[in-house]
Amino acid sequence: xxxxxxxxxxxxxxxxxxxxxxxxxxxxxxxxxxxxxxxxxxxxxxxxxxxxxxxxxxxxxxxxxxxxxxxxxxxxxxxxxxxxxxxxxxxxxxxxxxxxxxxxxxxxxxxxxxxxxxxxxxxxxxxxxxxxxxxxxxxxxxxxxxxxxxxxxxxxxxxxxxxxxxxxxxxxxxxxxxxxxxxxxxxxxxxxxxxxxxxxxxxxxxxxxxxxxxxxxxxxxxxxxxxxxxxxxxxxxxxxxxxxxxxxxxxxxxxxxxx
Amino acid sequence: xxxxxxxxxxxxxxxxxxxxxxxxxxxxxxxxxxxxxxxxxxxxxxxxxxxxxxxxxxxxxxxxxxxxxxxxxxxxxxxxxxxxxxxxxxxxxxxxxxxxxxxxxxxxxxxxxxxxxxxxxxxxxxxxxxxxxxxxxxxxxxxxxxxxxxxxxxxxxxxxxxxxxxxxxxxxxxxxxxxxxxxxxxxxxxxxxxxxxxxxxxxxxxxxxxxxxxxxxxxxxxxxxxxxxxxxxxxxxxxxxxxxxxxxxxxxxxxxxxxxxxxxxxxxxxxxxxxxxxxxxxxxxxxxxxxxxxxxxxxxxxxxxxxxxxxxxxxxxxxxxxxxxxxxxxxxxxxxxxxxxxxxxxxxxxxxxxxxxxxxxxxxxxxxxxxxxxxxxxxxxxxxxxxxxxxxxxxxxxxxxxxxxxxxxxxxxxxxxxxxxxxxxxxxxxxxxxxxxxxxxxxxxxxxxxxxxxxxxxxxxxxxxxxxxxxxxxxxxxxxxxxxxxxxxxxxx
Numbered sequence: 001x002x003x004x005x006x007x008x009x010x011x012x013x014x015x016x017x018x019x020x021x022x023x024x025x026x027x028x029x030x031x032x033x034x035x036x037x038x039x040x041x042x043x044x045x046x047x048x049x050x051x052x053x054x055x056x057x058x059x060x061x062x063x064x065x066x067x068x069x070x071x072x073x074x075x076x077x078x079x080x081x082x083x084x085x086x087x088x089x090x091x092x093x094x095x096x097x098x099x100x101x102x103x104x105x106x107x108x109x110x111x112x113x114x115x116x117x118x119x120x121x122x123x124x125x126x127x128x129x130x131x132x133x134x135x136x137x138x139x140x141x142x143x144x145x146x147x148x149x150x151x152x153x154x155x156x157x158x159x160x161x162x163x164x165x166x167x168x169x170x171x172x173x174x175x176x177x178x179x180x181x182x183x184x185x186x187x188x189x190x191x192x193x194x195x196x197x198x199x200x201x202x203x204x205x206x207x208x209x210x211x212x213x214x215x216x217x218x219x220x221x222x223x224x225x226x227x228x229x230x231x232x233x234x235x236x237x238x239x240x241x242x243x244x245x246x247x248x249x250x251x252x253x254x255x256x257x258x259x
Numbered sequence: 260x261x262x263x264x265x266x267x268x269x270x271x272x273x274x275x276x277x278x279x280x281x282x283x284x285x286x287x288x289x290x291x292x293x294x295x296x297x298x299x300x301x302x303x304x305x306x307x308x309x310x311x312x313x314x315x316x317x318x319x320x321x322x323x324x325x326x327x328x329x330x331x332x333x334x335x336x337x338x339x340x341x342x343x344x345x346x347x348x349x350x351x352x353x354x355x356x357x358x359x360x361x362x363x364x365x366x367x368x369x370x371x372x373x374x375x376x377x378x379x380x381x382x383x384x385x386x387x388x389x390x391x392x393x394x395x396x397x398x399x400x401x402x403x404x405x406x407x408x409x410x411x412x413x414x415x416x417x418x419x420x421x422x423x424x425x426x427x428x429x430x431x432x433x434x435x436x437x438x439x440x441x442x443x444x445x446x447x448x449x450x451x452x453x454x455x456x457x458x459x460x461x462x463x464x465x466x467x468x469x470x471x472x473x474x475x476x477x478x479x480x481x482x483x484x485x486x487x488x489x490x491x492x493x494x495x496x497x498x499x500x501x502x503x504x505x506x507x508x509x510x511x512x513x514x515x516x517x518x519x520x521x522x523x524x525x526x527x528x529x530x531x532x533x534x535x536x537x538x539x540x541x542x543x544x545x546x547x548x549x550x551x552x553x554x555x556x557x558x559x560x561x562x563x564x565x566x567x568x569x570x571x572x573x574x575x576x577x578x579x580x581x582x583x584x585x586x587x588x589x590x591x592x593x594x595x596x597x598x599x600x601x602x603x604x605x606x607x608x609x610x611x612x613x614x615x616x617x618x619x620x621x622x623x624x625x626x627x628x629x630x631x632x633x634x635x636x637x638x639x640x641x642x643x644x645x646x647x648x649x650x651x652x653x654x655x656x657x658x659x660x661x662x663x664x665x666x667x668x669x670x671x672x673x674x675x676x677x678x679x680x681x682x683x684x685x686x687x688x689x690x691x692x693x694x695x696x697x698x699x700x701x702x703x704x705x706x707x708x709x710x711x712x713x714x715x716x717x718x719x720x721x722x723x724x725x726x727x728x729x730x731x732x733x734x735x736x737x738x739x740x741x742x743x744x745x746x747x748x749x750x751x752x
Contacts, residue, residue, distance in 0.1 A: 006514035006577050016521060029528070031535030031550060055447040075450055077541050137407040141434050143457030143748050144409055145538045148501075151407045155520035169405035186431045186751075187410060188380035190402045216450035222377065222435035240450075240540060241457070244524075 017159040021258055025095065025245055032243065033078055033091035037114050038107035040066025042088035050080035050089060056209065056218050071097070071115055072105040072212040075240035098237045098250025102228065105212070105238060118235055120256030125201060129175050130255050132164040135205070136174035136198060140191050141223055142181030146208035146241040150178065153244055165251055171195075176203035176234075182210040182223040183230060195231045205235040205254070207247060212236050266295060266320065266329035272624035274473045274685035277701060280332050285316065285340035288333035292318045293346040295329055301616075302603055303328070303688065303697050305343070305353035306712045307361050313337040314361045319686055319699060323621040328686055339364040349603030352718060375430030375751050382430030390416035390423050398733065402431045409747035417733055425728040425736075427721050432751035440711035444471065444545075444679075453540050456715055456749030458498060461490045461530075462691025463713070463749075464543040466698040469624065469687035471545035474679035474702060481626070481668040483547035488626035489663055490530060490539050492656040495692040497526035499649040499656075500571050502744050506646050507578050509738045510587040518574035525567040532560055547673030552664075561664045568657045575650050588643035592727035592739035595640055604723050606694015606716045607652070608743055610636045611644035618690035630663060632690075645742040679706040691716060693746065715749030 018026055028034070048061045050069075058073035059080055067088060069080070080089045096117055099105055104116035120126055139147050153160040154167070168174050171194045183191060195204070206227040209215035214225035227233055237250040252258045267280050283291055296302060300320040308315045313335030320329040333340070342365035343350040354365040356374050365371065372385030389397070396417050402410035410431040416424040436455055440448065452467040453460045465487045472478050479487075504519025527537035534542035534550045542548055552560065578584055594604070599612035609616045618624075619632040635651035637644045681704050689696045694716030703709040724743045728736060 005573075009514070009518075009573065029531045029535055031533075032531060033535060052446070055450045075540070076536075077450065136403075138403055139407070139409045139432075141432050141748075142409065143454040144746065145454070145457030145460070147407050147409065148458060149537065152520075152524055155524060156517050157521050157524060167407055171403075181432070182434055184431065184433050184751075185377050185380060186375070186382040186433050187402065190381065190410060190431065192380075194403050216447050216454050217434045217436075217439070218447075220435040220439050222433055222438070240454075241538065243537070 016156045017162070018157055020245070021252060028093070028095060028243065028245070032093070033076060033081070034093040034095055035097050035115060036069065036071060036074065036081070036107065037090050037092050038067060038069045039088050039113050040068070040108040041110060042086045043067050044086050047085065049083045049085060053079040053083045055079070056213075056216060066108050068106060068108040070106055070213070071238050072102060072236060073209060073214070073218060074238060075209050075216060095243055095245045096249045096253070097239065097242065097246050098235055098253055100235060102233075102236060105236060118250060118253040121203070121234075121254055125203070126256050128201065129203070130257070133176070133255065134166055134168045134174045135176055135178045136171040136194060137167050137178045137180070138191055138194050140179060140181040140187035140227070141184030142208070142210060146180035146210070149241045149244045150180065150207060150247060153248055158244060158248060160248070163252065163255070163257060171197035172199070174198050174202070176205065177231070178205045178207060179211045179227040180207050182214050182217050182225065183227055184223050188224060188230065191230055203234040204231050205237065205250070206233045207237045208242060209238060209240045212238060215240060266291070266331040268327050268329055269686065270326065271328060271618065271622035271686065271688050272469050272473055274680065274683045275330065277682045277684050280330050280684060282315075282332045282334050285333040285336040288316060288318075288331065289341050289343045291331060292320065292343055295320045296347050299324065300329060302347065302349050302353070303695065304699055304712055304714045305350055305357070306699070306710070307357045307363070308332070308701060308710050309361070310335045314357070314363055316340070316357065319697070321622065323616060326622055328622070330684065330686070336363060339366050341366050342368040344368050348601050349719070351722070373430070375433045377433065382428070382433065384412065384428040384430075387414045387428070388416070388424060388426050394418055395423070411747050415733055420732045420734065422728045422731050422733050422736070425725045427725055429721070429747060429750050432748040434748070434752070436752040437711055437713060440708050443708045443711070449544060455713060455752065456717075456746040457538055459494065459691045459693065459696065459715070459746065459749065460539045461487065461494045461543065462689045462696040463698075464539070465491065465625070466687045466689045466696050468543050468545045469689070470685045470698050470700045471679060472676050473685040473687065474683055474700065474706070475676040476680065477674070477676055479547045480671045480674050482551075482670045483672045484626040485663065485668050486548045486552060486672060487543060488630065489552065489660060490533060490542055491689070491691075492660050493526060493530045493533070494539060495656050496653060497523050497530070498692040499653050500526060502649055502741065503575060503578065503646060505741045505744070506588070506642070506738060507584065509741055510584050512578060512581055512584040515574045515578040518570065522567050522571045522574065525563070529560055529563060529567070532556065532563070544673070546676040547671070549673070551672050552667070557664050557667065561661065564657070564660055571653060575653070585643065587738065588646055589641060591642045591735050592731055592742060593639070593641045594723050594727050596638075598726055599640065599723065602722050602726065603719050605719045606690070607645055607648050608720050608723050609694065610634065611648045612640035613638040618688045618695050622688055624687070630659065632659060642738050642742040681706045693717060693744070694720065713752060715746055717745040717750045720745055721750060
């Protein structure tokens with residue numbers, strides 16, 4: 001090897017950063033199901049085949065009502081899709097999934113078959129954060145998968161910093177928090193202190209099924225089941241873990257950077 | 260009562276009726292376990308089983324060169340027993356864990372304090388070891404760290420730049436994994452196993468599936484075992500590549516750092532090609548696998564694998580050829596072979612201290628019975644050795660996949676397992692990318708989990724990082740830490 005090898009390698013490969021969002025997003029594998037669509041109107045009468053197969057209790061069906069699926073609790077195992085005899089629950093293959101309000105993740109009612117994607121921050125916050133957003137990441141009872149796929153956004157293929165978004169070491173330097181994990185009781189104090197240390201105005205982003213609703217560990221007494229039980233959350237990004245593309249899409253929607 | 264002479268011998272991925280496990284009164288059991296370790300054994304697990312009349316201690320000991328596991332238990336104890344840690348330090352955390360959960364005091368344990376117990380809104384860390392002296396200062400780091408990583412607390416005792424002692428306090432990620440398993444399997448259990456340590460989804464999911472299959476007296480179809488072995492090596496490739504990049508990044512060697520960051524993602528995408536999820540979620544289930552790797556998909560995977568392997572080869576070469584990067588790795592954070600054996604290191608960290616220790620080789624189960632894997636060992640015990648072992652394993656995993664993808668066994672990928680046997684103990688170990696993932700289940704009279712014990716490789720290895728930092732400059736902590744890259748959640752459970 002010569003000292004120039006890394007340089008010639010760079011020249012040979014050129015720019016490896018994806019074209020998205022200006023160009024097409026990267027192609028997801030065929031077995032990646034994407035977001036879900038729930039058409040309660042299609043439910044057979046008295047059928048609740050999907051309810052017991054869901055590992056995270058994301059699906060309910062009250063007597064006389066159509067099925068209700070909470071995409072915030074969902075870990076996207078697709079057991080319900082397989083169990084449904086009338087194809088009321090289907091995979092859409094769509095990667096955008098971030099929402100601003102928790103209730104926008106509830107699917108099933110007429111007109112609410114799919115999630116209601118996030119709208120941008122208000123003008124004042126967009127002016128502050130739209131071109132420069134510094135986030136402090138807090139892993140609180142996570143499994144290191146959401147953390148890993150948030151980290152991926154910093155690699156050359158994704159290059160998050162081209163949007164002015166960066167992860168910083170100190171909450172004092174941050175405009176907000178990005179939280180992953182079930183929020184274990186053992187992290188409650190640390191999360192509260194970190195939030196308090198971020199100067200106002202500040203935003204909070206909850207990434208992954210655990211941070212939204214406890215994920216696979218929902219209901220365990222050792223966890224608090226959501227970031228929103230401790231701090232106000234401005235953006236929910238579902239998934240287990242969400243694909244990096246889903247996370248990036250959510251961040252850009254929040255900042256009004258997607259057309 | 261008659262005291263038994265010998266432990267029950269079994270192999271990886273098998274089970275034994277609980278009543279067949281020999282028992283000793285506690286003090287004799289500790290002595291018998293110590294004797295087994297002295298004749299070449301290694302403590303894979305030491306845990307508790309509750310009974311009305313007290314708590315039983317259970318030991319799983321591996322005899323690597325004999326491909327055998329030895330199992331024994333104590334009669335129920337209340338209050339205390341003589342500490343095994345005094346004889347064999349590798350028991351230190353296991354004894355703390357049993358004490359934390361049952362109040363059973365290991366008499367003479369030199370550092371008895373909580374492991375992960377909750378104390379209000381934070382873990383009960385207990386008192387930290389403190390070096391006294393006018394020139395000593397203490398550095399306290401975490402639980403929230405500077406990067407995007409899991410939480411843990413590090414307490415350094417320093418004299419100037421030199422670290423005299425590091426104490427690592429964890430527990431922040433505790434989600435109640437083992438507690439939730441009692442009375443299971445439940446409908447969430449498979450998903451919980453996949454997220455014990457989310458970067459080791461295949462490792463933990465395979466161990467769990469093997470446990471249920473073994474308890475039911477069956478095994479997964481060969482093609483499913485083949486798929487699991489392939490997914491396990493893809494998991495290893497992604498993580499090892501990420502680690503090489505992270506190590507390069509920590510010494511500001513950016514070419515390898517940025518290349519490996521991207522290639523790691525390419526390996527994760529191969530797992531997604533197989534099952535739709537980059538971490539292998541939803542691939543494995545008790546009884547087999549959910550997704551097949553058809554010929555066309557296998558060919559696609561192989562083609563992409565070859566590109567990624569060529570790229571990682573190039574990126575690693577820059578690192579090894581860079582004298583300045585190597586100089587930062589060599590003789591930094593050394594753990595001697597003797598220390599490694601005493602504290603019971605496993606996985607990459609053990610092999611980098613020259614220990615021949617790999618479940619795929621020593622205790623082959625599943626597909627590894629038919630496709631053996633050589634052990635990648637490097638002497639030295641320093642950061643360089645840990646990086647080098649990863650590099651050797653990247654090459655071996657690549658070769659393994661190239662061979663295996665071309666030679667799939669025919670058949671189904673799933674077969675119903677049936678019900679787990681009652682009152683039975685099962686042990687399953689998998690060589691995850693960090694090291695030995697060990698699961699143990701004991702069923703009750705209805706075949707439900709009475710006790711389920713999980714030992715992530717990190718449980719053995721965190722103390723290795725603490726030892727590696729002794730006498731080291733505190734500025735070397737990041738590369739020492741990355742060279743181990745241990746799991747917080749896998750430890751905290």
